[in-house]
Amino acid sequence: MSNLKERVLVFSDAIIAIILTIMVLEIPIKYASSGDIVWQTLLSAVGIYFISFCFVANLWFQTAYAFNRIEQVKNKSLVVYLLLLFFLSLVPAATRILIEDTTQQTVLIYGILTLIVTVLMRRLVTALTKQSITEINLQKRRVDELNRQDMLSFIARLIILVIGLFQVHVALVIYLALPILAFLQNMIDREEDRFVDTLDQTEQADYFADRNQIWGSSMKRYSKLLRDSLKDPNEKDGQQWEDIMKEWLGKVDQEIAMRQKAMKTASTHEQEHLQQEINRLQMQKSRLQERENHLEQRPFNRNHPKFQPSSKKTLSKK
Incomplete structure (x- = not known):
């Protein structure tokens, strides 16, 4: 400081x-x-x-x-x-x-x-x-x-x-209601930051691009993150993020399947573009599967090298 x-x-x-x-x-x-x-x-x-x-x-x-x-x-x-x-x-x-x-x-x-x-x-x-x-x-x-x-x-x-x-x-x-709601929003943002900070820059961009689809709805995201923020820090581990990782992987699989289906009727030029998208999603899927395996194998520890972003903290929320 x-x-x-x-x-x-x-x-x-x-x-x-x-x-x-x-x-x-x-x-x-x-x-x-x-x-x-x-x-x-x-x-x-x-x-x-x-x-x-x-x-x-x-x-x-x-x-x-x-x-x-x-x-x-x-x-x-x-x-x-x-x-x-x-x-x-x-x-x-x-x-x-x-x-x-x-x-x-x-x-x-x-x-x-x-x-x-x-x-x-x-x-x-x-x-x-x-x-x-x-x-x-x-x-x-x-x-x-x-x-x-x-x-x-x-x-x-x-x-x-x-x-x-x-x-x-x-x-x-x-x-009276406004600052109370804002305070709860800050708690939610901090809890989400704990997860986002474990991702590299590419994964952060992917997460925020597909955040609503990954969680299902904003209310579902708010309620889960608020509940997690109220837990004792010593009780938190990777289990709290396993569900979201599974949802994210499911979303990636859906995107891959949609592009593979589109390739059947696409032109040669469109097929090349779709194949590039599939390759990118496959790489994203591999990274997510690796992180999911580590979440299942050990308690969540944001200081563990595996969970550190590739560069200095790049994202903050209000």
């Missing part, structure tokens, strides 16, 4: 810890004329604090994971991160006014601030992810995917702002 990177992370961790501390100190404890605590006000304040806590904690998680994938912090990324921390430091003030008076105006202020923070955070993560990937095709594929996600996130936040103008409490519920 470079000295600059280490100091940046320590500095940001300190700021985020202070932000969370200030927010909890802003929770009011009001008493009725009888001397009893007004529980409705207290619970409402705690709920709003919880929304902000999840938002800040999720931001810390995503940026920390993205920084962990790189060795050097570029000047541009540093400037964006410092700007991000500036706007993030305003969250306690926005949380306080939201607690004191939950109205359309205060929800709008909170929504605009979190929109700015979210845009800066996602742009930073995209830049760090691009920096962590050295292979051009994989880099472009991943950055394009993140750009699409960023645009969808931006549009969704704008829609929530509009909802907040008419339905304040509905907007608060959505603001």
Whole structure:
């Protein structure tokens, strides 16, 4: 870890810890004329604090994971991160006014601030992810995917702002759900990265090109990866990946069979192209069978040389 990177992370961790501390100190404890605590006000304040806590904690998680994938912090990324921390430091003030008076105006202020923070955070993560990937095709594929996600996130936040103008409490519920869902998505991404990092660059490209077909559906992939991410690391071994390897091999066999069938009616030129595709798929199948055999023979160990990618880590996810 470079000295600059280490100091940046320590500095940001300190700021985020202070932000969370200030927010909890802003929770009011009001008493009725009888001397009893007004529980409705207290619970409402705690709920709003919880929304902000999840938002800040999720931001810390995503940026920390993205920084962990790189060795050097570029000047541009540093400037964006410092700007991000500036706007993030305003969250306690926005949380306080939201607690004191939950109205359309205060929800709008909170929504605009979190929109700015979210845009800066996602742009930073995209830049760090691009920096962590050295292979051009994989880099472009991943950055394009993140750009699409960023645009969808931006549009969704704008829609929530509009909802907040008419339905304040509905907007608060959505603001609570977003960081929780994002945190679960990060857990899924990290678990998938454990598997992706064992593949070489060609296999990584193949995996992401056929990911939905391999898993069957996005929901199936999300549910399995989420369950695996909640397991004790000491309990994890190659067994958790045997099913996906079998599905992948089955998909490759189907592709080979389809091309062999197409060759029967194809022209000479098309046959040459199809044969090249079959040869490529056969090589891919051989590599996958070799990895599947090793998964069956020993516990999963990402540090084992057999499971290391052919070059330095080339892929990262949001």
